[in-house]
Amino acid sequence: MTAAGVALLFSAALSVAARAQATTGEGTMDLPPLAKECGEANASTMALPNSARALATTKKLKILAIGASSASILGGMREGNPPLLEQLLERTIAGLDVEIINRGVSGELAGDAAKRLKVEVALNQPDVVLWQVGTNDAFAQVPVEEFQETVGEMVRWLKEHNTDVILVGLHYMKNLVKDPHYQAMRASLQHIANTENVPRIGRYEAMEVLARTLRENGRRDPGEFGSSETAYDCMARYVARVIAVGLFAKAPKKPAGH
Amino acid sequence: MPRTPNAVDFWRGYALVSIFINHIPGIYYERFTHRNLSFSDSAELFVFLAGWSLGYLVGGSDAPKSTSRLMLRLGGRAFQIYAAQILISSIAIASLASAAFLLDNPLILEWHNAAAVFLDPALTHIGLVLLTHQLGYFDILPLYVVLMVVAAPLIALLYRFARPLLLPLSLAIYLAALIVPITVPTWPVPGQWFFNPFAWQVLFVLGFTLSRPDGVGDFVQRHIEVIRLIALPITVLGAIVVALSLFPDPTIFPEPKLLFLNGKTFLTPVRLLQFLALVAVVSVTYPYIARIVPWLVTFLSILGRNSLNVFCVASVLSLLGQIVRYLYSGSFGVDTGFVVVGIALLWLTAWVSEWRQQLAGG
Numbered sequence: 001m002t003a004a005g006v007a008l009l010f011s012a013a014l015s016v017a018a019r020a021q022a023t024t025g026e027g028t029m030d031l032p033p034l035a036k037e038c039g040e041a042n043a044s045t046m047a048l049p050n051s052a053r054a055l056a057t058t059k060k061l062k063i064l065a066i067g068a069s070s071a072s073i074l075g076g077m078r079e080g081n082p083p084l085l086e087q088l089l090e091r092t093i094a095g096l097d098v099e100i101i102n103r104g105v106s107g108e109l110a111g112d113a114a115k116r117l118k119v120e121v122a123l124n125q126p127d128v129v130l131w132q133v134g135t136n137d138a139f140a141q142v143p144v145e146e147f148q149e150t151v152g153e154m155v156r157w158l159k160e161h162n163t164d165v166i167l168v169g170l171h172y173m174k175n176l177v178k179d180p181h182y183q184a185m186r187a188s189l190q191h192i193a194n195t196e197n198v199p200r201i202g203r204y205e206a207m208e209v210l211a212r213t214l215r216e217n218g219r220r221d222p223g224e225f226g227s228s229e230t231a232y233d234c235m236a237r238y239v240a241r242v243i244a245v246g247l248f249a250k251a252p253k254k255p256a257g258h
Numbered sequence: 259m260p261r262t263p264n265a266v267d268f269w270r271g272y273a274l275v276s277i278f279i280n281h282i283p284g285i286y287y288e289r290f291t292h293r294n295l296s297f298s299d300s301a302e303l304f305v306f307l308a309g310w311s312l313g314y315l316v317g318g319s320d321a322p323k324s325t326s327r328l329m330l331r332l333g334g335r336a337f338q339i340y341a342a343q344i345l346i347s348s349i350a351i352a353s354l355a356s357a358a359f360l361l362d363n364p365l366i367l368e369w370h371n372a373a374a375v376f377l378d379p380a381l382t383h384i385g386l387v388l389l390t391h392q393l394g395y396f397d398i399l400p401l402y403v404v405l406m407v408v409a410a411p412l413i414a415l416l417y418r419f420a421r422p423l424l425l426p427l428s429l430a431i432y433l434a435a436l437i438v439p440i441t442v443p444t445w446p447v448p449g450q451w452f453f454n455p456f457a458w459q460v461l462f463v464l465g466f467t468l469s470r471p472d473g474v475g476d477f478v479q480r481h482i483e484v485i486r487l488i489a490l491p492i493t494v495l496g497a498i499v500v501a502l503s504l505f506p507d508p509t510i511f512p513e514p515k516l517l518f519l520n521g522k523t524f525l526t527p528v529r530l531l532q533f534l535a536l537v538a539v540v541s542v543t544y545p546y547i548a549r550i551v552p553w554l555v556t557f558l559s560i561l562g563r564n565s566l567n568v569f570c571v572a573s574v575l576s577l578l579g580q581i582v583r584y585l586y587s588g589s590f591g592v593d594t595g596f597v598v599v600g601i602a603l604l605w606l607t608a609w610v611s612e613w614r615q616q617l618a619g620g
Contacts, residue, residue, distance in 0.1 A: 016322035106371035140284030
């Protein structure tokens with residue numbers, strides 16, 4: 001099947017996609033629809049307090065995308081067409097003006113991205129950072145402890161600088177299921193997200209669901225050539241949902257003494 | 259006959275080996291390159307020495323007397339670099355596709371900013387030819403092409419007809435790029451060039467200016483001892499700040515922030531000044547290196563003399579290195595084997611290049 005064919009089938013699937021709602025202060029909000037094949041792999045309801053503040057005060061949201069292959073989490077990017085993520089968020093939240101700054105560098109390791117991230121935050125003052133991280137470090141055999149320290153430190157720095165962060169996890173690949181280092185990196189990122197209380201898009205889990213669904217329907221899984229567009233579309237929708245929910249979720253109260 | 263080993267070729271050879279290693283993220287030997295003790299890295303050295311070499315091309319004893327011939331010569335060199343960029347990008351894309359297919363891992367198609375090549379091939383191929391789409395780690399030659407097409411003729415003309423304007427004009431463009439800021443967009447994937455030509459041209463011009471025996475070049479050569487005394491504490495302080503990660507929080511700086519930040523894309527002043535200080539300090543070591551380890555000077559100089567060919571092979575080898583590390587789960591043994599074989603291949607590339615030149619020369 002050609003990529004265009006996949007896209008066509010995907011659009012058809014969208015029309016039957018389940019609609020989901022999130023509760024906002026002013027009622028309910030329809031979340032960006034997910035195609036059935038994307039599955040419901042991510043259910044983060046964590047608050048994005050800095051982004052919520054930006055929404056309330058300026059109705060603007062500045063998103064900085066960093067990390068390897070950032071285009072894949074924005075739903076693909078082409079000059080002239082706003083990224084799907086931007087379209088989804090502006091459609092979901094009336095009056096919201098979304099600006100996406102893509103500073104992804106393909107192949108970059110977490111350590112180098114972290115150094116650049118500080119500079120990009122200083123220059124662009126984003127409300128939320130989308131950081132796709134881990135896959136390259138796993139492929140480059142970066143020690144898990146080093147990776148955890150680098151990413152954890154950077155997440156803490158972003159929080160200290162009133163910038164929300166959403167971690168986008170490692171890719172899914174059938175033949176990486178039994179790779180111990182790859183799986184350890186996944187666990188490490190999950191641990192950072194839990195410890196630092198920041199949303200993590202379970203890209204691996206999401207793509208696993210997508211692969212299963214596509215296989216069951218006699219289609220190629222997202223790990224095969226030419227079908228990444230479907231995966232990109234799903235990822236943009238996952239991210240849009242996490243942001244939309246995070247904008248209206250209540251932030252947990254800080255424990256006394258913090 | 260090839261040039262005898264000299265400091266410029268030696269340091270250029272060093273930069274090439276360093277780029278080869280640094281472009282294999284995570285490799286064990288990455289920790290021994292100078293970027294671990296310096297804001298700047300081998301990219302700065304490469305561009306600076308490219309400017310220095312332009313000095314020979316424009317102002318050397320065998321430089322064409324006629325301006326039109328000089329322009330033709332510069333254009334020819336720019337086209338050679340452009341052709342090299344197109345060739346290595348094509349090989350890189352084919353390597354990624356082959357690795358993805360043979361290793362049954364389509365994620366490899368996303369490495370090095372290559373995803374757009376496979377997902378949106380029509381527009382991305384136009385972008386590759388126009389240099390507005392660059393593969394990750396294959397982004398320094400596009401800068402070099404722009405410098406040779408735009409900056410080099412301007413440098414040559416100003417040097418011949420309005421010499422005092424050259425450095426001030428370059429500095430003014432550099433500062434404007436930082437203050438406005440001015441960037442060069444990428445297409446079809448929106449973004450910006452990793453190496454901003456408006457900023458990096460200043461290093462190219464500085465390399466050129468310092469290579470000349472007149473003006474600033476003459477001043478620096480006459481006062482190099484004093485300059486080294488000033489440069490030494492800057493170099494040491496830079497090394498301490500980098501090694502201990504002591505650089506201040508970038509959000510505290512006032513506008514225009516790019517004047518104070520440490521950023522590679524814009525070659526910010528902190529990187530530029532530290533690089534110039536490093537060059538002033540380290541340049542003193544060449545005569546000692548040549549005396550103590552002459553074989554190393556001979557070895558790196560042959561790489562430096564054939565820098566374009568060696569750079570191309572190094573870029574492709576770095577990509578293969580990443581694939582090999584992924585395949586064999588990168589270990590000290592794999593890294594060592596790859597670096598040794600890789601450097602040997604760089605030498606072979608240089609040797610074959612000179613052998614062909616000698617054959618052509620009869």
